[in-house]
Amino acid sequence: MSDPTPTPPGRVEDVGMRLGTLGQLLRLFGRGKRPWLLPLVLLLSVLGLVLAGLQAVQYVAPFIYPLL
Amino acid sequence: MSRYVLGVSALYHESAAVLLRDGVVVAASSEERFSRQKQDSALPVRASRWCLEQAGISMADVEAVVYYEKPLRKFERILVSQLTGFPSTLPAFQRTALTWLTDKLWVRNALCKELGARPSQLMFSEHHLSHAASAFYCSPFERAAVLTVDGVGEWATTSLWQGDEHGLKPLSEVRFPHSLGLTYSAFTAFLGFRVNNGEYKVMGLASYGEPRHVDKVEKVLQGVDGGGFQNDTRYVAWHKSTVRSYSGAFEQLFGAPRQPGTPLDPRQGEGKHYADIAASVQVVLEERLLALAERLHADTGLDALCMAGGVALNVVANRRLLRDGPFAHLYVQPASGDAGGALGAAQWAWHEVLGQPRVDPGLTPGLGRDWPDDRVRTLLDELNVRFDDVADDRIERAADDIAAGKVIGWFQGRCEWGPRALGHRSILADPSRPDMQDRVNKVIKLREPFRPFAPSVTAEAADTYFDVPPGGEGPAEWMTIIGDTREEHREAMPAITHVDGTARLHRVRREVNPRYHALIEAVGARTGRPVVLNTSFNLKGDPIVSSPVHALSTLQSCEMDAVYLGPCRVARGQLPRGGAS
Amino acid sequence: MRFADIRPGPVLVGVSHIVWRLPGRPATKMAEFAHTELGSGHDMLEACELTPRPEMRPLYFLHALDELRHSRMFRERARALAIERSRTQAVLDDSGYLHSHGIRGSDPLFTELGELDFLAFVWLHEQRGAAQFGIYAGLMDEDPASREMFARIEKDERFHIAYSRKELERLAAQGQASAVSAAVWRIRWRRFKQGWLRFSRLIGDTMAKLWLTVIYVVGITPFALIAKLTEREQGGLVPAEVDDRPAAQRALEQL
Structure with missing residues (x-):
């Protein structure tokens, strides 16, 4: 049997996938029926990336939050 | 050499993993059977790993890992619902935006990180398409009408399909916030049972009651021309809240809700009142399903019906559909809830994305863990x-x-x-x-x-x-x-x-x-x-x-x-x- | 090596005195304990299945049976003490409790830790449990049923402490003293790390909710107005949106 242990994606690949997801999200709103929602989605996307970034450094995150 | 497809459902109700080998199910399990958390909704890490072990392969041998819905479209629906509910949706916005931004938006990352999939292996089906595929491709019918009914997927809450040699063709749908599944769940909560778990208790309770409140239930859920239905959103709260499914107007209509965990004797007193409400909502559900079946029959002209989605687990309604409805044959995918979405996602990818012909999927009752x-x-x-x-x-x-x-x-x-x-x-x-x-x-x-x-x-x-x-x-x-x-x-x-x-x-x-x-x-x-x-x-x-x-x-x-x-x-x-x- | 028992600190004693006197809190605490004991029971059943050492299997199994029984006892007590029945029931019904509170991960604890660290975990965890329950039993002057329950559970915990300690001592005596000591410290460090991460998550969630509240209150109004004007909650059957893209292309996208 082959080894079923997962190999987690690297940091760069992880960020790349997140950006890809955000690209698709913006495309959904940009090309869809609700382009007027794009600014809000953009704002939430930035917040999402910040939160994802903080999750990646969660041990030091409590020191970073007060700076934001 | 065999080809493998792994279907995955997760993050909302019951998560599951299903592995197909050349289109045949070799292993299928809900995550709860491993984690021991009833209706565990976490990514099915252990169920997936077990599926691969069962087949003696690694993730690298899998051609496609198929997630059962389109997460971004779901996010769109949730965001729009909260905007239309402004300004009473602040608590819901805080809660859902937080879980989406930190967790649910990043399904791709989670599938790679937790399950060990490569990004190039990932595919995404649609919620009701996954249900429809699980029903049609597991059924014995070459051509069939397909009805999928549940709480909500991306936008659709009910979908009508036709399945044949060309695959599944979507016909029509009812969209959020109008939902048969969420209506039944709202009554489940009102009757003091747990939503997504106690619906079958409502069905059991209904047999003790008389449908005295059908007119009131029809205020909440009305049939409309053409076989569809709509909710009067004044009575419901599921589009505005993550914790409440019915409104104050609903309580004015039906009285005080039953307190969870209190004794219930459906033969007398307050218990009888709740049993009457259960009987009424059951009757209305059956009527709506019959109307949908009539429409689907008229649209397809076929005599076989396949069903999936949580509402398809309502065994009383299924009998009524077969007895009083227009279809001569019925197939209900046995894991009709969200766990079954994993099966349908894999089958959709196998047949419609990878273009493979239909095979007997080998669905038997025992597809989970074995102990020699x-x-x-x-x-x-x-x-x-x-x-x-x-x-x-x-x-x-x-x-x-x-x-x-x-x-x-x-x-x-x-x-x-x-x-x-x-x-x-x-x-x-x-x-x-x-x-x-x-x-x-x-x-x-x-x-x-x-x-x-x-x-x-x-x-x-x-x-x-x-x-x-x-x-x-x-x-x-x-x-x-x-x-x-x-x-x-x-x-x-x-x-x-x-x-x-x-x-x-x-x-x-x-x-x-x-x-x-x-x-x-x-x-x-x-x-x-x-x-x-x-x-x-x-x-x-x-x-x-x-x-x-x-x-x-x-x-x-x-x-x-x-x-x-x-x-x-x-x-x-x-x-x-x-x-x- | 020394296997020192954990003694309840003054902070735990003081906090317990306050918490258990809050109205409705005993029922909620009991409901939470029902979840944690259930989680421990499943951890022990998994250890029982996974351990490569057959001699440990019956001990883990007996331990699991105890934890599952404790969970039922807490559940019954929570119901009996509930003032606000629906609130207690909601905690009891929360099937995601263990995940959302970071108590159980996606992998079995035994797999995550390995046998030696798992034993160290059991020994430390059960000592804390026994100390905690001992304090709680002393606070139940007006609730003899709960006092008796805590006393019974504490007795079981003593057995769990005893077998895990005996096993660690046996391993230490077999020349693995430094490995055992390291395992105990790793578990203490793990506990500290988990506490810090919980704190980090709490701060993070609070800050994120604050930002989201600002976005909602300040920024969302124009979008909400447009949504209210343009979105139609159309009921009934509508034609399905047909996606013309080939299935292979649709499958790759999340939208």
Whole structure:
């Protein structure tokens, strides 16, 4: 049997996938029926990336939050 | 060389993983069977890993990992709903935006990180498409109308499809916030049961009531021309709140909600009032489903109907659809809830993305974990659990126990796929004993006394004891339809006949589950009726047991008499006592 | 090596005195304990299945049976003490409790830790449990049923402490003293790390909710107005949106 242990994606690949997801999200709103929602989605996307970034450094995150 | 597709459903209700080899299901399991968290919605990490182990492959050997819905479209729906509900949606916005931004938006990352998939392996189906694919591609029909009904997927809450040699074609749909599934769930919450878990209790309770409140329920959920329906959103709150599903206006209409956990006697007083409400919502649900079926029949001209989605688990409505609806044949995908989405996602990818022809998917009741006989013996030896080795006469011994009025746990072969126990992980008893329903409800399953149990009956004897509408034989094999216990046998089998004379039938064919079939026949030889009371092997609030240690801990926790673990019979008294004792 | 028992600190004693006197809190605490004991029971059942050492299997099994029994006892007590029944029931019904509180991960604890660290975990965890329950039993002057329950559970915990300690001592005596000591410290460090991460998550969630509240209150109004004007909650059957893209292309996208 082959080894079923997962190999987690690297940091760069992880960020790349997140950006890809955000690209698709913006495309959904940009090309869809609700382009007027794009600014809000953009704002939430930035917040999402910040939160994802903080999750990646969660041990030091409590020191970073007060700076934001 | 074989080709593999892994289907995954997760993050909302019951998560699951299903592995196809050349289009045939080789392994399927909900995550809850591993994590022991009832309706676990976390990514099915252990279920996926087990599926791969079962097939003897690694993730690298899988051609596609298919997630069962489109997460971004779901995010769109949630965002738009919260905007239209402004300014009362602040708590919901805080909660959902947080979980989406930190978690649910990044499904791709999670699938790669947790399951070990590569981004190039990932595919995304659609929620109702996954349900429709699970129903159509598992059905025996070459061409069929397909109806999927649940709470909500991305936007759709109900979808009508046509399935044929070209695949699945979407016809029409009802969109959020109008939802049959969420309506039923709102009443489930109002009646004091847990949403996404207690809906079948509402269905059981309905049989005790009179549909006196149909006019009020129809204020909440109205039928519209063309077979569809709509909710009056003044009465519901699911589009504005993550914790409440009905509004103050709803309470004004129906009175005070029942407090969860309080005693409920559906035959009198307040309990009767709640039973009447349950009966009313059940009638309205059936009417709406019938209207949808009429429309689907008119649109497709076909005589076979396939169903999936959580609402398809309403076995009472399924009988009504077959009896009073326009379709002659019915197939209900047995794991119709979100767990079944994993199956449909994989099948959709196999047939419609990878372009492979239809095959028999090999759906059998037992697709989960297995425990070989010798492993069970070794385990019991090592645990210092005394047992009788009944490898050669387990059928006879179990039949003796059942006929003697004992309640046994039956743990044989692979664990079931789907929410129903179908003779692999079942608690069994003699249905003819007058006290058996009370005994199993109160001291074994530790659940509400009004709830009925299902009968398992051999296919050969099914018609003698039960009346199932023509076309219902297939669904009866998966316990997805009810039948009537024949008048002359009702008194003789009180434990499995519900108050309205119906039974949630499990028809057992020898070629599908030979050992279980033989057991029921052996019971018949002793009691005169090849029928056993069958309920899932778990306690209230637990998932169905999947390993021998779960079975033993269940035996210790309730007043069951014995368990048949593969070739071993363990009686209650043979278990070691707790540590300090 | 020394296997020092954990003694309840003054902070735990003081906090317990306050918490258990809050109205409705005993029922909620009991409901939470029902979840944690259930989680421990499943951890022990998994250890029982996974351990490569057959001699440990019955001990883990007995331990699991105890934990599952404790869970039922807490559940019953929570129901009996509930003032606000629906609130207690909601905690009892929360099937995601163990995940959302970081008590159980996606992998079995035994797999995550390995046998030695798992034993160290059991020994430390059960000591804390016994100390905690001992304090609670002393606070139940007006509730003899709960006092008796805590006393019974504490007795079981003593057995769990005893077998895990005995096993660690046996391993230490077999020349693995430094490995055992390291395992105990790893578990202490793990506990500290988990506490810090919980704190980090709490701060993170609070800050994120603050930002989201600002976005909702300040920024969302114009979008909400447009949504209210343009979005139609159309009921009934509508034609399905047909996606013309080939299935292979649709499958790759999340939208």
